[in-house]
Amino acid sequence: MAGTTCYVHIDDLPDIILSNIFSLISDTRTRNAMSLVCRKWHSLERSTRTSIALRGNIKDLFLVPTCFWAVTDIDLSLLSPWGNPLLDYSPKSILSANLLSKAFPSVISLTVCVRNPSILHLLAPQWPNLRYVKLVRWHQRLSAPLGSDIIPLLEHCHSLSSLDLSNFYCWTEDLPPTLKAHPWVSASLTHLNMLNHSLFEGFKSHELLAITASCPNLSQLLALCLFDHRYIDFVGDETLLALASNCPSLSLLHLADISSLSGARRPRPDLDDVGYTSEDANFRITMLEDIFASLPLLEELVLDVCENVKSTWPALELLNATCSRLKSLKLGHFLGICREVDSWPDGVSLCKGLESLSIKNSDDLTDSCLIAISLGCPKLVKFEVEGCKKITAMGIRKLACVLQQTLVEVKISCCKHLNTKRSIWALEPVQKHIRKLHLDCVWESIQPSQGNASNSYQFAGIPKLGRGKRNVIPEETSLKKKDEYLDTNCPKIGGNSKEFFKRSWARLQHLSLWIPVGDLLNPLSSVGLENCPVLEEIQIRVEGDCRNQRRPSVCAFGLSTLACYPQLSKMHLDCSGAIGYALTAPYGHIDLSIWERFFLYGIGNLNLSELNYWPPQDKDFNQRSLSLPAAALLADCTSLRRLFIHGTVNEHFMMFLLKIPNLRDVQLRGDYHPAPDYDTTTELRADSCRRFEDALNSRHIQD
Known part of the structure; x- marks a missing residue:
């Protein structure tokens, strides 16, 4: 009737519609809250839950839920x-x-x-x-x-x-x-993943062929391989051709050398040599063409070898012709992927259907190649470049200009002419759209002149850690004009910043950083990354030999400066690449506990809900353990709910973590290799885990 008010409650919806609504919700905490509304919602939530991760101690059988x-x-x-x-x-x-x-x-x-x-x-x-x-x-x-x-x-x-x-x-x-x-x-x-970080060497040729012969219907294969031709039974082009013959239905093929997963890199003065090798791989271009022709269903291809594969552009052009479904491509140590003729598309740039492209350790990749790639691959959503020493900020900027409507994920790593400031300047055209970004924290100028030794630490007014003299990398003549242009147009760190430094990275959700031991994180907010309103997750990898460093002249690495990101809730802090003395340090050196205090100081100022932490390690003793200062600093993170420590912890130090009021999930992962033969430390004993868990679960936690 007209004028009659009709009240419709959500419970009036049919159960089948409510079930579909519940099925679309994946967040665990949200589902748990919904199940507390009423018995009907509780029943619907339990009947639509399809995924669960059990935590706790297996001894507590009475706690195993029976309603899912x-x-x-x-x-x-x-x-x-x-x-x-x-x-x-x-x-x-x-x-x-x-x-x-x-x-x-x-x-x-x-x-x-x-x-x-x-x-x-x-x-x-x-x-x-x-x-x-x-x-x-x-x-x-x-x-x-x-x-x-x-x-x-x-x-x-x-x-x-x-x-x-x-x-x-x-x-x-x-x-x-x-x-x-x-x-x-x-x-x-149909899916076999053997990308195992714990392997000392990759799968040999006969092993890889035996596996693929037993699994002829594989559509996805991921494996570490022994590509080095100096070893017996290495994986060469003939092996790859036989593999393609054994598994012709592959849509994802990911083959990488064991060195590609280590993540270890040389210090910055050796940047000319990072990732490069004087050896040539035993790959014939004609054989590569036959391999690509044998895999017409490929959608994702990764070939990350350990030696140079030269003049590959003819095979990559055939890859575009034979694998029309190809969406993702990653090439490591592939040279000549473009002919570099007037920046016109050829070679890999003819793969016009690519949405993801990663180029690693390509010695002859130039700015002209980047322009050709941007023109020939207009659908690129993800672009990664690592260890390419000839490209400059101008090439990256032109690529970003052409792809500014599609590009949302970028990685720039270990490139000689791309420090942090220049990389950010080059990415200005996609600054409003980018969602995931990786950069190397290289603050100072890459080719400093002898008359100007100032660096970004001095610009930002931050004292630098005591270090030895750096090697000066000579400037290449062919890049002088581009460097002069950058010096004129790229904003200085400090007083007079250009307009784009003030612009917001409006959609950036994930930021990944690499930084050498001895450098500070403080300049990050001064180079154009201070305005990231929706940044949720940050990954930081610290790498280098602490044994060659002097005692830090400042007390903090700079984690407290990340408080400028209001939505930051997840952090991966990987210090496993920082090597030092865990037990006893010689005279004049400091042990890892001092370095851990330096790295973690100020982390309590961040509003983190989830933290993955890899402590520094002493490889001589095969030990990666949380120190007393680190445990105390982690206990200051009062907002943490999940804490994963990728190493070992003394039971007494574990009890420090009980100071975190809402901490629910804690796990120790001894996932460093080679792992110890015997569990002789208290943190891996079942009794230590039980005592800590009993103390953790006995607290009242506000959910």
Whole structure:
């Protein structure tokens, strides 16, 4: 009737519509809050929850939830004791495995920490319909028959289609005989990830061919390979051609040398030589053309080798002709990817369907090549360049101008003529659109003149750490005009900043930085990155030898300056590349505890909710452990809810973390390689974990 007020409540919607609404919500905390509204919403939330990650101690069986019967994706890798065996052959472990299968009967995707073979012997029979499995192990492989960790999975899960071993500490010889012994399951695999950081060397030619012969239906293959032709049984072009013949349906092929995952780089004075090699790879261009022609379904290709592959533009032009679906391409040590003729598209720039392009250690990549790429690849959303010593800020700027409507993710790393200031100036055309950015924190001028030794520390009024004399890299004659143009047009750090330094990075959500040991983070906000209103996550990697450094002349690395980012809530602080003395330091040197205090000082001023921290390490003792000053400084982060420490911690230091009022999730990951043979430190003992967890869970936490 007209004039009648009709009140419609959300509960009046049909259950099927409400279920669809609930299914679209993925944030765990939001779903938990929704389930507290009423019993109907509680039931709907539980029936639509498809993914869950269990935390806590496996000994507390009464805490295993039994209401998530619709869960299909379960993560057991976060259960503690961290890194210790989840199950053994005891009656209690059998009961735990049965209880997990009863509580989650619909699981088809499993992530689990496998310290010994007994874990999969007990879990695999409980979920025979598993299709997606990710195995996690941070410690050395136990003395056991080859493939004993994976055999139970292949014996009981006949529908297995995806196997992820990227975080699984194993040997390369474990896989080939295991997959060959189970041909039916191996033939059903469509995704195999073997990008394992723990490997000492990549898969050899015969191992890679045996794996692909056992898995002919693979559509995604990721593996570390031994590309160095100086070794016996290295992976060359003939191996790649045979691989393409074994797996013709590949849509994703990611093959990388073991050195590409280390992330280690030389100090800045050696930038001329970073990533380059005088050796040529054993790749024939005609063979590369045959490989590309054999893989017409490719959508993503990564070939990151350890030696130079020269004059590759003819093969890359054929790649565009034969692989019309190609969207993502990453090339490492590929030279001559463009002919550099009048900046006209050729070579890789003819791949007009590319949305992601990464070029690493290409010795002859120039600004003209960048212009050709921008003209020939108009759909580029992601562009990465690393270790290319001939490109300048002018080339990056012209590429950004052409691609300013599409480019949202950029990485500029380890390029001789691109320090932080010039990189930011070059990215001005996409400053309003970019969402993810990586830069190297190189503050001073790259080619300083003898008469002007001033650097950005002096501009910003920040004292520099005591260091030895730097080598001066001579300026190349061909770049003088471009450098003069940059000096005139690029704003100075300090007093008279140009207009673009004041502009906002309106959509930047993720910022990644590399910085050498001994430099400060303070100038970051002075070079044009101070206005990032929606920045949520920052990753910082510190690298270098602390043993060659003097005692810091300032007390802080500069983390407190990140307080200018109002939305910053997640941080990855990776100091694992900082090497020093963990136990005893010689006279005149400082130990890592002083450096940890320097790196972490001021972190309590940030409003972080999640922190991943890699402590510095002493490689001589194979130790990466949290020190007393670091534990005390982390305890000042009162807003933390999740804390992952990628190393070890003394039990007494762990108790410092109880000062954080709302801390819910804590995990210690001894994920450094080679991992220790025996767990002799208290932080890896089950009793230490139990005592800390009991103290952590006994507190009242406001959610």
